[in-house]
Amino acid sequence: MPKVSVKGQNMPESPIRKLVPFAEIAKQKGHKVYHLNIGQPDIKTPEVAIEAVKNASVEVLEYSHSAGFDSYRENLAKYYQNQGLPINKEDIIITTGGSEALIFAIGSTMDEGDEIIIPEPFYANYNGFSTQNGVKIVPVMSGIENGFALPAIVDFEKLITPKTKAILICNPGNPTGYLYSKEEIQQLAELVKKHDLFLIADEVYREFVYDGFQHFSVMNEESIAQHAIMIDSVSKRFSMCGARIGCIVSKNKELMNTAMKFAQARLSPPTYAQIASEAALQTPQSYFDDVITEYKERRDTLVNALNSIDGVEVSKPKGAFYCIAKLPVENAEDFAKWLLESFDLNGETVMVAPAAGFYSTKNVGQQEVRLAYVLKKEDLIKSAEILKAALAVYGK
Known part of the structure; x- marks a missing residue:
């Protein structure tokens, strides 16, 4: 059988997309999945x-x-x-x-x-x-x-x-x-x-x-x-x-x-x-003003909610629409898979991006996840509630 290239074998999987099959399984179970894993804004295109x-x-x-x-x-x-x-x-x-x-x-x-x-x-x-x-x-x-x-x-x-x-x-x-x-x-x-x-x-x-x-x-x-x-x-x-x-x-x-x-x-x-x-390029400045106001509110909503969870450490971002959170778990990727495979709160769960894939140094960022605050504020609050409940169960 012909072999693929070594370069191809060395191409890394996306930490943002690699858990998609697990999210699909959760949805097949009828669970709602809040996607904090990907920077896909819900803001309308101009x-x-x-x-x-x-x-x-x-x-x-x-x-x-x-x-x-x-x-x-x-x-x-x-x-x-x-x-x-x-x-x-x-x-x-x-x-x-x-x-x-x-x-x-x-x-x-x-x-x-x-x-x-x-x-x-x-x-x-x-x-x-x-x-x-x-x-x-x-x-x-x-x-x-x-x-x-x-x-x-x-x-x-x-x-x-x-x-x-x-x-x-x-x-x-x-x-x-x-x-x-x-x-x-x-x-x-x-x-x-x-x-x-x-x-x-x-x-x-x-x-x-x-x-x-x-x-x-x-x-x-x-x-x-x-x-x-x-x-x-x-x-x-x-x-x-x-x-x-x-x-x-x-x-x-x-x-x-x-x-x-x-x-x-x-x-x-x-x-x-x-x-x-x-x-x-003809988009008026008011569009950006509204978007920035919205994202700042979303940032504050998510960061404040995460800070209320025991054992979670989060850095408050000054820009973009992501934050890195350090969780009280040994392996954030295992936790992220478990969230989708085995946990729900009233039929809802959360998808996060394990942060180890955002490093090239081995065995760094194992406890961290990247969260994108691209959802409306009510969904961010619900997502934080799910994470809090999930961590309480996972820790046991």
């Missing part, structure tokens, strides 16, 4: 985006330019400029989701066997993107005790080798919700200049910032214009996860010319999704 697709007069569904619609890139650049980011049309390549933008970034900056330093826990698919490219992740640990703040620069520096090509951050962070300060970004800027590295910033949650804090982009740090690569997406900003439209952004011409070769190899991003994404 009507202007939906209408643009409905009203599009497309007679031939053609390829677009490999960099995406010229008009979309132009309008997207204006959108960024209105946010104070010095980004022009030629700095942007439209991609099939932020995922493809990350794959382009890693493929354009690293060869097989090279290394990328990432603060962990980190978005689980960074493991997959690195494996795809034969790149080694070198983790630098952050911790729940200080809210997953940026590790000390000395911790980064001691990991840098001749194989190191980039540092990757997610800001605000998935799965932690941590928001890097201007000072922390500037510390990283000095480090990448000193060692001639790229700084890749996954900024897909840039609008989701709370408590009066401000997002500071790597594109705002002019001193690293040739080092900075920004990753973005419409998925969360406009609640358009299914559109699969993102972008890679950089002032580095050689980098962007290289990324364009990857873009040409996959031909073009999807046409209808670009139509929707370009139209979404």
